[in-house]
Amino acid sequence: MSVDWQLPPQLEIPLEFVAAVRACKPTVNGKYAAQLLWQRGIRDLDRIPGYLDYNKYQPTSPFAFGAEMTAAVERLKKAYIYAEKVAIWGDFDADGVTATSVLWDGLGQFFKQGEGLSYYIPDRMKESHGLNNAGIKKLAAQGVDLIVTCDTGSTNIQEIEYATKLGVGIIITDHHTLPLQRPPVVAIVNPRYFEESHPLFHLAGVAVAYKLIEALYLTLPDIPQQPVEYLLDLVAIGLIADLVKLNGDCRYLAQKGIERVTLQNKTDIDGFRPGVNKLLQLCKRNGDRPTDISFGIAPRINAISRIHGDASFGVELLTSKDIDRCHELAAETELANTRRKELQKNMTLKVEAKLAELDLSTTSVIVLVDNNWSPGVLGLIAGQIAQEHGKPTILLSTSSDEDTIKGQPKIARGSARSTQNVDLYQLVNSQAHLLNSFGGHPFAAGMSINVENIPIFTEAIDRQLHAQIDKLPPLSIQTDLVVTVADLSVSSGRDLFEDLLLLEPYGMGNPVPKLLIKNCQFKDIKNKNIQDYKGNIVRYIRTKFELIDASSSKGFPGIWWGHYEHELPRVTCDAIVELDFNSYEKKMEVRLVEVRPAAIISTIADISKQPNFATRQVPLEILDFRHNSADEREDSAAITWVKKCPSNWSELQGYCQKAIRDRGTLALDYQTTNLASSREILEQLVGIAKYLSNTNEEIELERLKLKLAISDRTIRLGLDALVEIGFQISIQPETNLVKIVVTRSPIDGDIDLYSLLTVQKFFAAIEEEQFNRNYFLQVPTYAIESNLSSSNI
Incomplete structure (x- = not known):
């Protein structure tokens, strides 16, 4: 996927603007x-x-919601006066669990928890997001008079009508x-009624619940026994965990809430919360x-339902005052998170195997379905696939035969994630008549659908997006600051880090600053599996x-999550990173976001600044057919064709040089986009070696190199x-014929084979070549022209 x-x-x-920033915190540099x-x-x-200091922000009254908020409060007041039973209906993600917790603690000041107040959270593995008739029927049978939803319910019209009956x-x-x-509800408190x-x-679901x-x-005011501010730590956790823009009251509540989270130590x-305290200890x-929330607490809360399905004990973890019970639940949450990581990795491999069966060149929306996928991690993997391929991705898991009621259609449930330029909600909602349930954001959604409807649903949304694709803005990463490694260092880097702290919390609308470092290299590269808190390998x-x-x-320390060491190039690069503080090792470090050969940014950025750029004469005409095959064009002796993707300048x-000598034209005509992975090339090489050993045949070294599409x-x-794996290699000097014989049983186990140093070096060389080929698949022709000029060809 090409990303600008x-x-x-x-x-x-x-200057007065910089001075105003410094005035908010005189100890910082302020320029960044x-x-x-x-x-x-x-x-x-x-x-x-007000943006940099929440104490100077004027928060909005909850009654800005108008008649809807007034109706909601009056109905709760009536329920309090007449001792009615109230149930909270939440959701199983971090926003939903924290929103349920806010209502549980907040309404718990007015209704006795466990008697007059209860909560219901759908099971992620068995139920979809939102209200459902079975749950409503169960609550009605328990004598519940009023249901208060959080983070859900706006589009559940049929279920609301059922509850009314x-x-x-x-x-x-x-x-x-x-x-x-x-x-048809008592009240619907939803900020989507406001102007953007x-x-x-x-506001996220947890913040709307807090406003209620x-x-x-x-x-x-005379009834509550604890200040409403005691709920703000829960609000901050839910806000930062969810995909909402952290501006306006969202930013204010997050800033105040983080202060409350800090106090949980x-x-x-x-208002001490032993559950939050223990989660912070476990994630150090x-x-x-x-x-600390986005990478520490939130993934652990989300992991509860991803592994167990039922997220109910997450509310107990966040709200209970029983220290021993909270420690028990926190330990269970920690183990669920480590299992989630391993499940996610294994499931990703299975999804990628099915993805390989698609022709991505003709696919606008990726829709994959399987009956063996765990629903709990589909959203995470869909996000990975969407980001990697630049296409909205929907992953569905079908119900097992045991779960299917006889005579009823088979159901598939799953998650969808979008890229930065596609409104996923509008796209999927256009085919709402084919869905059983659906809800979400422009960037993320959950749904259920009859299996028999999946083909027509897939075709419809793919066709719709394909018609719009030319109107969509190109995928891009916006870098914020150009810095050097010296800028990151402890002495000068502190200025940068302190400035970045001023703009926290980061999120949608205020993303973590992307720092561009040009012409850098990576050294002391090493990777390993992480461990859970009991020391087990994950x-x-x-x-x-x-x-x-x-x-x-x-050098400055950094980390690249989800990648092996051989994936990092050994050439000079331009890197986009994020600067953060490593709480484990008590030091600053960078997180690698993306890396490319240095020529991409330095050449493209600087070429327009060259003298006489607009009229500069290039000694060679270049035709580009990489994205428009030239197979049907008339050949010409005056054209030098580049049919194979280069791996270096x-x-x-x-x-x-040949085109210039022939006084002709250079034509780029290579379309290879599905480059083999290092593992695939190794498997191919081992297969050839086994064949040659079994048949006692020989192969020319050049032919072997061409078959694998790798360099000498x-x-x-x-x-x-191959030698270390268990083969004997001999090459005749005169003919370069390679003879291969098995000397012992080749290693077949993945762990043994891929951990060998020689295999790792082989992988690193392949990755470097493929990395460069990916560059030459997309490098603009004017960058080639610039390279020719600087090379004095």
């Missing part, structure tokens, strides 16, 4: 923070104090897309950073490295690997 790297705009930042704010459109001097009232608190007509510029518009409790506190504070974080890979460039003699320059250096490394 957008360089930071060259903007003149007014000012640049980021200005680039992100926050240029009003009056807005800066049973005499159960519904108050909806939600933030998902609204139906065309208002549902409204400070409440982007805030309104109830204001209406009945102190057991003597009012302090709670003072948004990343098959989830991370690669550590040191980043170096010409600005500093000392020298190889391409050879073709250029790489094939030599491959032969070294």
Whole structure:
């Protein structure tokens, strides 16, 4: 997938603007923070104090929701006066679990928990998001008079009508897309009714639930025994975990909530939550950073339903005051998270195997279905696939035969994730008549569908997106700052880090700053499996490295999650990274986001600055057929065709020299996009070796190299690997004929084979070549022209 790297705009930042930023926190440098704010459109001097310091922000009243909030509060007031039974209907993700917890603790100040107040969370493995008739019927049988939803319910019209028939009232608190007509409920408190510029518009489900409790506190101020602010740590966890823009009241609540999360490290504070405290201990974080939530607490809460299905004990974990019970539940949560990581890795391999059967060149939307996939991790994997291939991805798991009621259609349930330029909700909702249930955001959604409807559903949304594809903006990564390794160092890097802290919390609308480091290299590269807190190996890979460039003699530590060491190129690169503090090792480090050969950014960015760029004469005409095959074009002796994708500049320059000598034209005509992986090439090499050994045949070294599409250096490394695996290699000097004989049983086990040093070196060489080929598949022709000029061809 080709993704453009957008360089930071060259903007003149007014000195008074930088001064205003520094005035909010005089101990920081301020220049980096000012640049980021200005680039992100926050240029009003009056807005800066409230944005950087929540104490100077004026939060919005919960009654800004108008008649809907008033109706909700009046109905809860009636339920309190008449001692009615109230049930909370939540959701199983982190936003839903924290929202349920906010209502459980908040409404628990008015209704006795366990008697007048209960909660219901659908099972991720057996039920979809949202209300369902079976659950409503169960609550009605328990004498529930009123259901208050959180993070769900806006589009469950039929289920709401069913509840009404049973005499159960519904108050909806939600933030998902609204139906065309208002549902027949007591109240629907949903910020989607506001204009997008409204400070409440982007509230997550947990924040909407908090606003309801805030309104109830204001209406009945003498009843609650604890301040409403005690709920803000839960609000921060849910806000940061969910895909919402952290601006307006969202940012304010997150900032205040993080302060409450930090306090959970102190057991003597009012409102202490032993469950949150223990989660922070297990993930070895302090709670003072948004990343402590996004990478620490939130994945663990999400893992409960991903592994167990039932997320109910997550509410107990977050709200119970029983320290021993919370420690027990936290340990179970930690194990669920480590199992989730391993399940995700194994499932990803299975999904990729099925993905290989698709023709991605003609596919606009990826839809895959299987009856053996665990629903719990489909959303995570769909996100990986969508990001990697730049296409919206829907992964569905079908119900087993045992789960299918006789005579009823087979159901598939799953998750969908989008790319940065496709409104997933609108795309899928266009075929809502084919779905049993559906809900979500423009970027993420969950759904259920009859299996028999999947083919027509897939064709319909694929055709619809294909018709729009030319109108969509190209995929891109916006870099925020260009820095050097020296800028990251402990001395000067502290200025950068402190400036970045000023803009926290990061999220949608205020993304983590992407730092571009040009002409850098990686050294001391090593990877390993991570371990769970009991020391058991979890098959989830991370690669550590040191980043170096010409600005500093000392490397800077970094990490690349989900990647092996041989995937990092050994050539000079441009890298996009995120700077953060490693709570485990108590040091700053970078997280690698994306890496490319240095020529992509340096050449493309700098070429337009060259003298006489607009009129510069290039000694060679270049035709580009890489994305438009030239098979049917008339051949010409004056054209030098490049049919094979180059793996380095020298190889391409050879073709250029020939075209210049012939006073002709260079034509790029290679379309290879599905490059074999290092493992596939190794398997092919071992297969050839076994065949040659069994038949006693020989093969020319050049032919072997061409069959595997690798260079002379790489094939030599491959032969070294064969020797260690269990083959004997001999090459005749005069003819370069290769003879291969098995000397012992070749190693077949994945772990033994792929951990061999010779195999790792072979993989590294392959990855470097494929890395470069991917570059030459997309390098613009003007970058080639620039390279020719600088090479004096």
